[in-house]
Amino acid sequence: MKTETELNARALERDLAKAVQGEVRFSDGDRALYATDGSNYRMLPIGIVNPRSVDDVVATVEICRDHSAPIVNRGGGTSLAGQTCNVAVVIDSGKHLRKILELDHNQGFARVQPGVVLDDLRNRAEQHQLTFAPDPSTHEYCTLGGMIGNNSCGVHSVMGGLTADNVIELDVITADGTRMTLTKPDSEDEVQRIIDAGGRRGEIYSRLRDLRDRYGDRIRERFPDIPRRVSGYNLPDLLPENGFDVARSVVGSESTLITVLEAKVRLVHSPPKRSLLVLGFPDVYEAADAVPRVMEFGPIGLEGLDDRLISDMKIKKVHPEDIELLPDGKGWLVVEFGGQSKDESDAAAKRCMQALKKSSLSQRLYDDDKVEAKIWEVRESGLGATARIPRHPDTWEGWEDSAAPPERFGDYLRDLRKLFDQFGYDGSFYGHFGQGCLHTRIDFDMVTAEGVRRFRSFIESAADLVVSYGGSLSGEHGDGQSRAEFLPKMFGTEIVEAFRECKTIWDPDGRMNPGKVVDPYGLTQHLRLGPDYAPWHPETHFSFPEEEGGGFARATARCVGVGKCRREDGGVMCPSFMVTHEEKDSTRGRARMLFELLNQDEIGRKGWKDDAVLDALDLCLSCKGCKTDCPVNVDMATYKAEFLSHYYEGRLRPRTAYSIGLITWWARLGSKVPGLANRVLGSKALGGLMKRLGGIAPAREAPEFAKRTFSSWFRRRRTPEATRARPAVILWPDTFNDHFHPDTLKAAVKVLEAAGFGVVIPPRPLCCGRPLYDFGMLPTAKKLLVQIMTSLRPAIRRGIPIVGLEPSCVAVFRDELKNLFPTDQDADRLSKQTYLLSEFLEKYAPGFRPPALDRRAVVQRHCHHQAVMGFEADETWLAKLGLDAEILDSGCCGMAGAFGFEADHYDVSMAAGERVVLPKVRETGDDVLVVADGFSCREQIRQGTGRRAYNLAELIAMALTTEHASERELETSRKD
Secondary structure (H helix, E strand, O other): OOOOOOOOHHHHHHHHHHHOOOEEEOOHHHHHHOOOOOOOEOOOOOEEEEOOOHHHHHHHHHHHHHOOOOEEEEOOOOOOOOOOOOOOEEEEOOOOOOOEEEEEOOOOEEEEOOOOEHHHHHHHHHOOOEEOOOEOOOOOOOEHHHHHHHOOOEOOHHHHOOHHHHEEEEEEEOOOOOEEEEEOOOOHHHHHHHHHOOHHHHHHHHHHHHHHHHHHHHHHHHOOOOOOOOOOOOHHHHOHHHOOOHHHHHOOOOOOOOEEEEEEEEOEEOOOEEEEEEEEEOOHHHHHHOHHHHHOOOOOEEEEEEHHHHHHHHHHOOOHHHHOOOOOOOEEEEEEEEEOOHHHHHHHHHHHHHHOOOOOOEEEEEOOHHHHHHHHHHHHOHHHHHHOOOOOOOOEOOOOOOEOOHHHHHHHHHHHHHHHHHHOOOOOOEEEHHHOEEEOOEOOOOOOHHHHHHHHHHHHHHHHHHHHOOOEOOOOOOOOOOOHHHHHHHHHHHHHHHHHHHHHHHOOOOOEOOOOOOOOOOOOOOEOOOOOOOOOOOOOOOOOHHHOOOHHHHHHOOOOOOOHHHOOOOOOOOHHHHHHOOHHHOHHHHHHHHHHHHHOOOOOOOHHHOHHHHHHHOOOOOOOHHHHHOOOOOOHHHHHHHHHHHHOOOOOOOHHHHHOOOHHHHHHHHOOOHHHHHHHHHOHHHHHHHHHHHOEOOOOOOOOOOOOOHHHHHHHOOOOHHHOOOOEEEEEOOHHHHHOOHHHHHHHHHHHHHOOOEEEOOOOOOOOOHHHHHOOOHHHHHHHHHHHHHHOHHHHHHOOOEEEOOHHHHHHHHHHHHHHOOOOHHHHHHHHHEEEHHHHHHHHOOOOOOOOOOOEEEEEOOHHHHHHHOOHHHHHHHHHOOOEEEEOOOOOOOOOOOHHHEHHHHHHHHHHHHHOHHHHHHOOOOOOEEEEOOHHHHHHHHHHHOOOOEOHHHHHHHHHHOOOOOHHHHHHHHOO
8 A cells, every 4th residue: 555655646646536526626626625523633644535326336446445545534524533534545435435225114124325314214214103213413424324434323222233234235335446235144155256266355254254163253352332432343243142133233333443324223213202201310420320220110211311411511501501401410311212102111110210219319200202302412422512611621532432341331430430530531421321321421522732641541441340330431432543542451352353354345545534443544543732832822803712822723613613504404504515415515624724824734834715614614614503503613604704804804705705704884875865875786787886896606695785774763753751761771772773774773762762761872873893793804993892892881881782683783882892892891891782672571570571573573583693692582582472483493594694695605595594584484374473683684584585574673563562463563663
């Protein structure tokens, strides 16, 4: 096998591009995207191939063979042991090879391509009360190919086993280009027939049988008989008593043996009704001690977690309301029972409760599906809750998923905690306790020579400990590079030699993911950080206070690769990835690019002027979804604004930066002659010309200027005498509502006065600069914020609250303002005094309650609203208004301020809108209210469906107009 320097990468790229219909990408930027996974390791690949078909995969393998280029297959890229980062050609099947080719519910199997997302398969199977049992916490975005590579497990492997237990047949190709189908032979005679047929397949079967016969006794002796042994190759599946199951034997081989082209997998019965029982114990060790007793009652899931995990989640405010659902204790078992009816599953849970009444500290049985889902969210948030904790050292994988016999699991945890204490480490304990599998992230020092030496010493000791318990180095995530070096401790030298022989049988030239599992790289080689980590620390506009002095460099190292930003349904992030399925359009991909920029070795040498980073950020909608949806709170909108501010220093920005980024000034100008401005913008000739000059999508309509701005109306308005003595509140006339939708602000005046407040507005035109951030125009944005703090200083210091109707503007005061002025007391006061209308009414007018509307409503949440302020207060007010509200889990509508107006982004914008919100609004009857607080959301809905959407202020005003208020009456009030 040639080294990277010996390879002619350009010739390899050229030959691949000719033969492959999918994408072939060898640029520095593309390589940076795939340099690491969810592990501690970083290795720049040679290039990436996104195959569109099986023929593309075959062609890639054959051309790599001809060039002696190594290969690594990649699914979701979330491996925690370094399996999917290597100096190799990465075959990423996750973008195109996503078809469920067949699902036979009668025989209980599915045939899938390797890029199929697990939840896509499970959702299809659930239509027939079937499921694919293994379901790791990454089930929303992990792929079947990746699960086969790692022998994934998850919560419900208690019910149906590991991935290897659920693989029936594999269509594979070896590194030398041989295609074959692997399955369990009917008999030894069939094995002999395959061998007698000759060829490469016959040779492989013959040599595997010989290996089995020579090492059989040692395999039986050295492989631990526990539910969660994922370490090493699955040689026991080759034993005669196990049917010489070659397909199962390659599951968990981590792309070191074969490339999967297609898989036939088993589907098992999925109980339609579930009951969730949570048992509280004095500590996590007693919880683990109780596992064998709980397992007697046949749970379909049995998880454990400790008080450290809950404490970490409280510090990070991860699911704070959900944590309160747990019963008393400092260690918990989360036990799920299934049945054909709720009575059946409840009965099993109650039998367990009765049996453990004396040994458990507390018990709680949940009967609400929504509450049960929240409990599972607490458990699945473990990695994110423990990776980055304020005022605590960062934690890392390394001893992430060891496994011990369930009957000895409590004692193993006690001894492991003693080892933690001996080395001065800390980490929470959680995981799949029903099968004796532990998850933990540990506060290793990964950036000093002494810290890395101590890390290595700990792993050696931990390996000795788990082996002494008859356990496994890995119980779920595989060996990769994190544990492969220590396989001799677990299996002995003879079995490790058998692994090496197995590797040679399948991959004689060593081109499949070299340096992993067999003849592995060392534990501390190719660390993503390590003693040589010395990132660039540039001066920045934002202060990044959450990075505790680490600045932008620490921010860009925040991503741990869990890949939640690659999910395709639910939450806010990452809307562009949901459309394109491109790694560079995920939060993780963008974070990787910024990390490389500051790392400044062979990839990041261009610094702020790197076009590859610009390209990765291009489709970021700055929705801020990652700020809360990401388990480690990567804040890509802020990182993007910071990067763009430096990238464009001394350069012209895109045309839209001037046509839309400066909207506050254009709006002030247009509002002076609204009729003329509307005629010009609406004309086919002049309007079309202006769109082209401004970089606006031709299909976009310019929003119409109001005949009169809200500010003008308000200043000429006669304030009712009765309201002058009331407590004052400043209503923020944001650019969008002031100039285009003044009726919304008028409605807010009506509401606030009805609630008992005297409304005032700022003494002069002010703007928070929201659109400026999208284009990195941070110096200008800071000047606008200084203007606000100067103009409103007396009111700010008197504590007069400010109410904003546009969520993106309120988000500036709650987020960017503090980041740009971290030590300014007025900035801190202003941030704390600014509210959305719903928040303000809940805090200052809790008794105010208008008549109910008693209407149905479809609600689109603004992404900044969800990410920065949260939506709880609005939900409360929707309920107070008597609305039967369907709150869409649609994420960003796709407009995202300037993004959806830009010609280059229009298609992605509309595709994002067409995922959920636009189709939902179209199918909604005219009698149903459409609710959207954000100007962008309302414009996307109007232009995409023709429907008008209402701000919460308008709904409350509608209710105040009359007990039987109608949209027509509200429209009449708009004209007043």
